[in-house]
Amino acid sequence: MRILLVEDDAEVARFVRKGLMEAGHTVEHAVNGRDGLFMAASEQFDVLVLDRMLPGGVDGVRLVETLRGQGNRTPVLFLSALNAVDERVKGLKAGGDDYLTKPFAFAELLARVEALGRRPAAEVPTTRLKVADLELDLLSRTVTRGGKKIDVQPREFRLLEHLMRHAGQVVTRTMLLEKVWDYHFDPQTNVIDVHVSRLRHKLDKGFEKPLIHTVRNAGYMIRAD
Amino acid sequence: MVLWWNTAGALDRQVEAAIRADATALQERRRAGDIAALVAAVEDRLAVDVQNEALYLLLTAEGRRLAGNLSTWPTEANAESPWIRIPLQRDGAVSEARLLRVDLGDGHRLLVGRDVAEKLRLRGLLSEGIAWAASASAALAVLGAWLLRRALENRLRPIYRTAAAIGTGDLTRRVPLSERGDEFDKLGATMNAMLDRIAQLMEGVRGVSDAIAHDLRTPIARARAKLEEALVSAQDEEALRAAVEQGIADLDGIARVFKAVLRIAEVEAGARRAAFAPIDLAPVLTDMAELYGASAEAQDQHLEAELDETLPLVGDRDLLAQAVVNLLDNALKFTPEGGTVRLAAHRLDDVLEIAVADDGPGMPPADRQRAGERFFRADSARTTPGSGLGLSLVRAVATLHGGEVALSDTHPGAERPGLTVTLRLPAS
Numbered sequence: 001m002r003i004l005l006v007e008d009d010a011e012v013a014r015f016v017r018k019g020l021m022e023a024g025h026t027v028e029h030a031v032n033g034r035d036g037l038f039m040a041a042s043e044q045f046d047v048l049v050l051d052r053m054l055p056g057g058v059d060g061v062r063l064v065e066t067l068r069g070q071g072n073r074t075p076v077l078f079l080s081a082l083n084a085v086d087e088r089v090k091g092l093k094a095g096g097d098d099y100l101t102k103p104f105a106f107a108e109l110l111a112r113v114e115a116l117g118r119r120p121a122a123e124v125p126t127t128r129l130k131v132a133d134l135e136l137d138l139l140s141r142t143v144t145r146g147g148k149k150i151d152v153q154p155r156e157f158r159l160l161e162h163l164m165r166h167a168g169q170v171v172t173r174t175m176l177l178e179k180v181w182d183y184h185f186d187p188q189t190n191v192i193d194v195h196v197s198r199l200r201h202k203l204d205k206g207f208e209k210p211l212i213h214t215v216r217n218a219g220y221m222i223r224a225d
Numbered sequence: 226m227v228l229w230w231n232t233a234g235a236l237d238r239q240v241e242a243a244i245r246a247d248a249t250a251l252q253e254r255r256r257a258g259d260i261a262a263l264v265a266a267v268e269d270r271l272a273v274d275v276q277n278e279a280l281y282l283l284l285t286a287e288g289r290r291l292a293g294n295l296s297t298w299p300t301e302a303n304a305e306s307p308w309i310r311i312p313l314q315r316d317g318a319v320s321e322a323r324l325l326r327v328d329l330g331d332g333h334r335l336l337v338g339r340d341v342a343e344k345l346r347l348r349g350l351l352s353e354g355i356a357w358a359a360s361a362s363a364a365l366a367v368l369g370a371w372l373l374r375r376a377l378e379n380r381l382r383p384i385y386r387t388a389a390a391i392g393t394g395d396l397t398r399r400v401p402l403s404e405r406g407d408e409f410d411k412l413g414a415t416m417n418a419m420l421d422r423i424a425q426l427m428e429g430v431r432g433v434s435d436a437i438a439h440d441l442r443t444p445i446a447r448a449r450a451k452l453e454e455a456l457v458s459a460q461d462e463e464a465l466r467a468a469v470e471q472g473i474a475d476l477d478g479i480a481r482v483f484k485a486v487l488r489i490a491e492v493e494a495g496a497r498r499a500a501f502a503p504i505d506l507a508p509v510l511t512d513m514a515e516l517y518g519a520s521a522e523a524q525d526q527h528l529e530a531e532l533d534e535t536l537p538l539v540g541d542r543d544l545l546a547q548a549v550v551n552l553l554d555n556a557l558k559f560t561p562e563g564g565t566v567r568l569a570a571h572r573l574d575d576v577l578e579i580a581v582a583d584d585g586p587g588m589p590p591a592d593r594q595r596a597g598e599r600f601f602r603a604d605s606a607r608t609t610p611g612s613g614l615g616l617s618l619v620r621a622v623a624t625l626h627g628g629e630v631a632l633s634d635t636h637p638g639a640e641r642p643g644l645t646v647t648l649r650l651p652a653s
Binding site: 086089101103105155181183184185186187189190191194195197198217 | 470473476477480481484500512515516517519520523542543546547550554
């Protein structure tokens with residue numbers, strides 16, 4: 001993916017840029033809001049990663065508002081040292097798609113950026129999701145693996161649906177709490193892990209190959225191999 | 226000016242009105258009879274004029290005097306305007322006359338007027354009086370303003386002295402109040418209340434910074450020590466890598482505590498009302514019970530939920546969820562294997578009661594007082610993981626929603642009384 005990073009802190013920028021490039025993405029970097037806005041408006045990007053507070057008169061929120069005003073729908077992830085939840089609401093209201101508070105784990109950033117960059121595919125109406133021999137029917141709300149029906153609870157179904165929509169991508173615990181449960185707070189304990197491991201147990205029982213993988217220090221990923 | 230116009234001006238107008246009335250009457254007389262009647266009328270008027278103010282002059286077309294007490298026709302009387310004002314020499318005194326020229330139409334010429342010396346004198350007296358009165362009231366006003374200002378200054382001085390002292394950093398000062406209970410006392414009392422609140426907030430900030438200094442410095446020191454040790458004595462890359470990973474985990478822990486402290490401060494400052502909306506707490510609590518149910522089961526505990534169908538209130542959904550999660554977290558942490566945690570929520574009139582009850586060791590009454598202070602951890606809880614911030618946030622969230630938190634025994638009198646935390650929030 002082609003990613004624009006607008007971040008004034010040199011160290012954070014270097015770290016994020018290096019990480020994203022190692023993950024196979026192309027990264028352009030602007031150090032202030034004005035340059036960032038110019039680049040975002042004149043070139044094509046898959047995802048914009050914006051610091052919420054930027055020097056140069058154009059801060060992250062203004063930048064997004066301007067872009068959205070021009071009809072530019074490129075997904076935006078805000079990075080912010082502002083912890084306040086109202087700030088998150090403000091950022092999302094301005095047209096941001098996701099919000100990550102500093103300090104953050106790089107894995108969390110990468111997972112969110114990749115989820116944003118591939119989002120359009122998920123918006124195409126589909127009725128079936130398939131990963132290896134695992135199939136999820138969104139209409140009848142049934143799960144089958146290798147032709148065998150697996151009983152899951154409604155929440156587990158949504159959890160699995162989210163993982164499968166992002167098959168091959170890392171999904172973090174916080175992302176799961178946000179997308180599957182629709183709550184925005186820090187799950188301090190391992191509550192999410194318990195749900196995932198329960199689901200994993202149901203899916204993998206009697207099968208040789210595990211489908212849901214734990215990505216160390218990051219989250220979970222469902223993939224075929 | 227208005228006063229002058231009303232009095233002195235009225236005198237003038239009164240004279241003119243009298244002259245005009247007199248002139249009209251004489252004209253009527255002429256119209257009704259011959260010139261001799263007019264002469265008689267003028268002479269009659271002069272005869273009854275005891276104040277010796279009336280002035281008349283009636284001339285024939287040729288300029289011969291027929292009647293009147295004016296000796297000659299003044300040249301001013303030939304001017305355009307019928308009204309004239311001439312100086313007058315009478316009885317050796319200088320005076321002034323106001324005259325009206327009346328055209329009789331048959332060539333006869335008539336002047337009707339009044340000697341206005343008396344009126345002029347009266348007017349002078351009036352003007353003088355008004356001038357004196359004006360200067361006296363101006364002087365009084367200045368004096369009054371000065372006195373009022375001094376009085377105001379005297380009453381306000383303690384207030385601005387206090388404000389100045391506080392401005393320089395002495396937060397212990399308060400505005401002294403008089404017994405009068407007037408507006409100034411009200412202002413002082415309001416200021417004092419504000420200062421008390423500020424002092425309380427400052428105290429809170431100081432408490433937080435002490436707590437941060439203590440409870441964050443320790444884990445930072447620990448993480449630093451571990452990293453330094455690894456740098457010096459790690460045998461191989463594997464050990465170094467493990468140490469770095471541990472260091473990151475430690476830092477994440479510190480960041481999490483930091484975030485929680487900030488979140489509590491934010492909630493306590495009441496700055497988070499923006500996300501307030503009418504919500505139903507029942508599905509939120511169901512979600513939380515479901516979210517934590519799996520964890521409880523994995524630890525062989527039971528999580529039972531007993532909820533009313535709807536629990537309406539105005540509040541912040543995420544904050545309330547976080548508060549309930551903190552309570553469930555605590556409860557599960559202190560409940561033994563096979564134990565039960567109960568989440569109950571009911572509406573009692575206009576209050577929602579959300580209670581989380583556990584089977585744990587409970588909390589001695591002495592600790593309950595302090596539970597909810599930031600970083601406070603009962604000695605019995607020292608060995609379990611946690612930051613001592615969970616209940617602080619619950620308390621702050623309850624306060625933000627205009628509610629309160631109460632701690633009690635789940636099984637009073639039992640050996641393991643357990644702990645029940647009850648959140649009471651105003652329903653909508």
